Structure formats: structure tokens, C-alpha cells
Amino acid sequence: MNENIDFKYKDTKYRSSKVVNGLSMAGPRAHLRGMGYTSEEMSKPFIGVINTFNEFHPGHVHLDTIAKAVKEGISEAGGIPFEVNTISICDGFTLGHVGMCNVLPSREIIADSVEVFANGNQLDGLVLIGGCDKIVPAMLMAALRINIPAIMVTGGPMLPAIYQGKEYGTYQLKEMAGKLVKGELSVSEYTHMEEIFSPGPGSCAMMGTANSMSIFAEAIGMTLPGCATSHAVLGSKKRIAKESGLRIVELVQQNVLPRDIVTQEMLNLGVQITMSAGGSTNLSLHIPAIAREAHLKMTLEDLGTISEQTPYIAKIKPSGDHTLWDLDQAGGVRGLMRSLESLANLDQMTVSGKTHRENAAALVERNDEVIRPVDKAYAPHGSLVFLFGNLASEGSVVKQSAVVPEMRKHSGPARCFECEEDAVKAIYGSQIQHGDVIVIRNEGPKSGPGMREMLTATAALVGMGLSNSVALITDGRFSGATRGPCIGHISPETAERGPIAVIKDGDVIDIDIDRHLLQLRVSDEEIRSRLEKLPEFEPKVTEGYLARYAKQVGSAAEGAILK
Known part of the structure; x- marks a missing residue:
């Protein structure tokens, strides 16, 4: 019996030594050699x-x-x-x-x-x-x-992208769609934008x-x-x-x-x-x-x-x-x-x-116009604010850096939609009025499932000239391209029977970004009564990965991780 055979190709400090060292690892070594690797490379x-x-x-x-x-x-x-x-x-x-x-x-x-x-x-x-x-x-x-x-x-x-001497991002095409609908852009102009915006x-x-x-x-x-x-x-x-x-x-x-x-x-x-x-x-x-x-x-x-x-x-x-x-x-x-x-x-x-x-x-570059000194900051606070209240006991989020000052505090009647597509039709159909609060539900991690991004809706508001006078709240999420008082990630979501599930058209919703508040102007008793009358949530997807995902995913407030 030959006792001097150890087949040690790699220092055991490497995890991969388990793959190439030892008599029993002849198969992996053969595979590596078959792909052209040498004994030296295995080390x-x-x-x-x-x-x-x-x-x-x-x-x-x-x-x-x-x-x-x-x-x-x-x-x-x-x-x-x-x-x-x-x-x-x-x-x-x-x-x-x-x-x-x-x-x-x-x-x-x-x-x-x-x-x-x-x-x-x-x-x-x-x-x-x-x-x-x-x-x-x-x-x-x-x-x-x-x-x-x-x-x-x-x-x-x-x-x-450069268009007429100005810089644009691809996301702005969706905003331009509103201008096309309103007749402020021609089809040929819009098509040209498609050709150059990405x-x-x-x-x-x-x-x-x-x-x-x-x-x-x-x-x-x-x-x-x-x-x-x-x-x-x-x-x-x-x-x-x-x-x-x-x-x-x-x-x-x-x-x-x-x-x-x-x-x-x-x-x-x-x-x-x-x-x-x-x-x-x-x-x-x-x-x-x-x-x-x-x-x-x-x-x-x-x-x-x-x-x-x-x-x-x-x-x-x-x-x-x-x-x-x-x-x-x-x-x-x-x-x-x-x-x-x-x-x-x-x-x-x-x-x-x-x-x-x-x-x-070691950095050489500097531009105090693009990156301002702290004493000349645009604002004393960063981009995000998290809102809580009877509509979002676990939390919600708004990109405050993209909200105009006059909409940091807003109260308005709810206009409720069960999915993003219905809301987009209403926006382009001129059914949304200045001051409204659009509610898009059934878009959370479980209820979506998968927590869709609402950029089509928020871009439609911009294109139709409503982004500085209409708020939007959802248990879905937003793109970083979103502008205006758009509040997402409302938790608990629709599938978890959060209060967003029972908002009715005309209910007044109060938004106060400075006080971190998102409130439905309805009594706690009325909210409980409405929730008790809700039928059991029926998932949209019943097979495949998304069905498994919906069963395992946690709250958006905790990162929508799988449990």
C-alpha cells in the first residue's frame, strides 16, 4: 500500500482546498484539468x-x-x-x-x-x-x-441625454407622455425623444x-x-x-x-x-x-x-x-x-x-456648486422622511427633497383605485382634480404581489401638470424618479388588512411631512368597523414563485424580506 499519497494541491487556509485536495477529490481535479487548468493553478x-x-x-x-x-x-x-x-x-x-x-x-x-x-x-x-x-x-x-x-x-x-441643449434622463419620457396627451408635444417630437433619451x-x-x-x-x-x-x-x-x-x-x-x-x-x-x-x-x-x-x-x-x-x-x-x-x-x-x-x-x-x-x-476634484458645503446646504435634512399615523402604524416613506414647499402639508379627498393601471387611466382621462389624494392599494409585497413601482402613475401626474397639487399614497413603492408628495410603502398593506384597505372615496387624508404624520380623518371605531366587514383577502397569484413569495414576504417596513 502506498502511504505517501496525499494529493495536497492547495493550502488548507483556502476554502477551495476542500474541492481539490485529497484522493477523494480526483473527480473535481479531472474536471479542472479537462477545462485546461494546470496543477499549479489548482494551488x-x-x-x-x-x-x-x-x-x-x-x-x-x-x-x-x-x-x-x-x-x-x-x-x-x-x-x-x-x-x-x-x-x-x-x-x-x-x-x-x-x-x-x-x-x-x-x-x-x-x-x-x-x-x-x-x-x-x-x-x-x-x-x-x-x-x-x-x-x-x-x-x-x-x-x-x-x-x-x-x-x-x-x-x-x-x-x-442632450435635447435642445438641455440634459435629460430616460425617466422623463414618461413625464413627456402627459404633454403628448395634452397636445403640448407632437408625435414626431416624442418619437425623437425616444431615440435619444437612453x-x-x-x-x-x-x-x-x-x-x-x-x-x-x-x-x-x-x-x-x-x-x-x-x-x-x-x-x-x-x-x-x-x-x-x-x-x-x-x-x-x-x-x-x-x-x-x-x-x-x-x-x-x-x-x-x-x-x-x-x-x-x-x-x-x-x-x-x-x-x-x-x-x-x-x-x-x-x-x-x-x-x-x-x-x-x-x-x-x-x-x-x-x-x-x-x-x-x-x-x-x-x-x-x-x-x-x-x-x-x-x-x-x-x-x-x-x-x-x-x-x-486623495481627491483632486471639487465643485461647491454641485456638492455644496454644509453651511450652504439645500436643506438641513436628507432626502427621506418616514410618516406614521392611523394610515401607517408601521410606517411609510416620502422623498421630501422632491416635494414643493406648499405640498409639505396637505389635506384632500381620497380618490381610490385598486391597482396602478386604473389610476393612470383616471389621470390621463382628466378625472383627477387639484387637491385630490390618489390612493392606490393592492400593490404591497403580499397584495401585489411583489410591490410594484408606481412610476407610470407619478410620471402621469407630472405630465398632466398635477404633481404640485395632487398627492398620491400607496402600499406599493416608487421609483427614484418620482417627484411630488408621493407616499409609498404604507404598512400594514392591503393584504395585511391595514387601514389603506378601507379608505373610501371622499374620505379626507391629512399629510404633514414636517410632523411625520399620515392620517385618515376617520375615527378609530369606524376604521375597525370597516375592517371587520372586509372579506378575506384573495391572492392574485396562486402558483409559482410569486405565490411562494407572497406567503413568505414580510412587511415593507422591515425590508420586505422573506421569513
Whole structure:
């Protein structure tokens, strides 16, 4: 018997040693050799390059080139890259129809798919590549759940469109539809806008959820500096991708884990930085879910407190006139940090191996018009406010940075709709009056199912000239492109028999953003009586993933996580 056979190819400090070491692992070694790998390569760290590239939407169509640069960096640093794809959905393709029901639920599928691939193959480290609304939070959730060395590369924003000398984002097409209906635009003008408003690859050119979450990813130290706002088409994006590949091998060698980076203090900083730039209402869905994976906590009250204490220093479309391009040229996340230096804890380590303070100090760019100093902030508070009251005992959210002053406090009669499509028909049909409060229900995580985004409705209000005089409340959610007094994520939702389920046309709804109140001007006794008379909720979907999702998903107030 030959007792000298150990077949040890890899140091046992690597997780992947379980895959290649030992007599019993001859099968995996044979597979690797059959794919062209050498014995020497089996000794190197195995790095998963998890890519959400697809050919269906602009946020991910360019990620194959990003992955190529990442893999070059990994190989150069002495690792072995293994690229694998997972799904990604673009909110823009799913707006206004039942496809949107699948978008928020896809977050859980993406996170789960990364987990099972990384753990099933015992990878040593991960580079996670993605760029749109649910994909960035899903990747961060996966990294923190698995807790092996990981680094994120976000795909970067799309360049702004130029029309008649002004800059636009794709989201503004939906607002232009109202002008078309009213006869303020010709069909040929509108068609021309379609041809130019999405000029190339990247996430939509606005401070929507995709770019808000990319800023958050950099602010919590999970990307290299400059990654969030480096645009999709730039050489800097490819350099950051390659540098991320180089860096992940060092993180594996040093055993630096995501939960070492994302502490409670770092999580707080991420919220602070993102709120200072007008971050999306969907932050309130994703950050609590990310915190949970890190074994930390972030409630709506916590988010509200940080927002209230954070100056609003960068006003980016749709809330302002500046673009993501302007923000990038002004220093991006590092520029925001430099402006907030006196209020923020920047002495926290990032995946770069340097602290945020060190990264910000290396920045050359500065533009005090785009990123204002704290003493010249647009407002003393950040982008989001969380409202509570008898209509939202668990909470609701509004992007206050996009609300005109005269609508911060509003009372008006309810106009109730059981889905977004019916509300959109009423808006375009001139059935909504100034002062109304549109109520869209049956759009929550369970009742939707999947908590659809109401951008078609909110954009219709803008296009019809109603966004500064009509409020909208829903148990669904909003795009970061939403403007006006639009209050979403109302919890408890319709399916959970929250009071939103029993609002009647004509009921007066009181909104007070400054006092954080959302009230139905109906007595508690009447609300209870109406709820008691409601029939049992009947789910819209009874089979497949969405049916399982609806049964397991929790409240939007807790991040719509699966229980």
C-alpha cells in the first residue's frame, strides 16, 4: 500500500482546498484539468466573478467587458477567476404592467443564487458585478450573508441625454407622455425623444434606486473609491474593475471579510452619505434587508433619524438640475464625504485597504456648486422622511427633497383605485382634480404581489401638470424618479388588512411631512368597523414563485424580506 499519497494541491487556509485536495477529490481535479487548468493553478485562490450581464437592458449590457477587466486583475494578482452569471431585471422594462410584480422578488433570487454557487463550490472570494435597482442590494445581501472576502463593482450610470441643449434622463419620457396627451408635444417630437433619451449603456441617469444603491455600496466601503459614479462608458470604470480584481486576491490572502467592513457605524455612514445626495425611497426597503444579513439593525426610525440629521448637499435629477455626470466630476462619493467631513466618521476601513478619510483626501476634484458645503446646504435634512399615523402604524416613506414647499402639508379627498393601471387611466382621462389624494392599494409585497413601482402613475401626474397639487399614497413603492408628495410603502398593506384597505372615496387624508404624520380623518371605531366587514383577502397569484413569495414576504417596513 502506498502511504505517501496525499494529493495536497492547495493550502488548507483556502476554502477551495476542500474541492481539490485529497484522493477523494480526483473527480473535481479531472474536471479542472479537462477545462485546461494546470496543477499549479489548482494551488491558487478560486475567485467567483458573479456577473449579472444580459443582453436585454442597458444597465447590464456592458458588464461582459467589466467582467473581462475584473478577470484580468484576478489573474495578474495570482488568483483563478471563475465567471458565472445570475439574473437581473430592469425596472424600466417592467413599468406599468404585471411584469413589475417580479422585480422586487428577484432580489431574493439573486442573493440566494450567489449564496448557493459560492458555498456549493467553496469559493475563496467574490467579485460581484451589477448595476440596477434590485441587483446591487441583492449582491450586498449575498456578500454579507456568505461572509467570505468580497468586493462589489457597480456598472455605472448612463450618460445624460442632450435635447435642445438641455440634459435629460430616460425617466422623463414618461413625464413627456402627459404633454403628448395634452397636445403640448407632437408625435414626431416624442418619437425623437425616444431615440435619444437612453443614449447608451448604464443605469438610468438620475438619482434613482440604482445610483442611490451604488453610492450606498461605496459609502459602506464595499467598492473601490470612485466606483459608484464612474460612468458605464468610461475608461475609469474598466480601471476600477481591473483594480477590484487585483484587490480581491489581497483580501483573500488577508482574510478581510465583509462583516469586518460593514459595521453598524459604517452602515450609519452609508445612510448618511446617500441621504445627503437625495437617495431613493427604496433605500428604506433595501438597507434594512442588507443590515439583517450583516447581523445588524436598521429600522425606519433609524433611517429617519439619520436623514433628519444629514444636510442635503447635492441636488441631482430628478430632484434638482444637476446630473450624475456632474456629481462624478465633482468627486462623487468622496466629494460628498469631504463636504460632510465634520459630521461623518470617515476613519473606517474599506475594501481598498484605506479608510474613507484617506480615500477622500486623495481627491483632486471639487465643485461647491454641485456638492455644496454644509453651511450652504439645500436643506438641513436628507432626502427621506418616514410618516406614521392611523394610515401607517408601521410606517411609510416620502422623498421630501422632491416635494414643493406648499405640498409639505396637505389635506384632500381620497380618490381610490385598486391597482396602478386604473389610476393612470383616471389621470390621463382628466378625472383627477387639484387637491385630490390618489390612493392606490393592492400593490404591497403580499397584495401585489411583489410591490410594484408606481412610476407610470407619478410620471402621469407630472405630465398632466398635477404633481404640485395632487398627492398620491400607496402600499406599493416608487421609483427614484418620482417627484411630488408621493407616499409609498404604507404598512400594514392591503393584504395585511391595514387601514389603506378601507379608505373610501371622499374620505379626507391629512399629510404633514414636517410632523411625520399620515392620517385618515376617520375615527378609530369606524376604521375597525370597516375592517371587520372586509372579506378575506384573495391572492392574485396562486402558483409559482410569486405565490411562494407572497406567503413568505414580510412587511415593507422591515425590508420586505422573506421569513
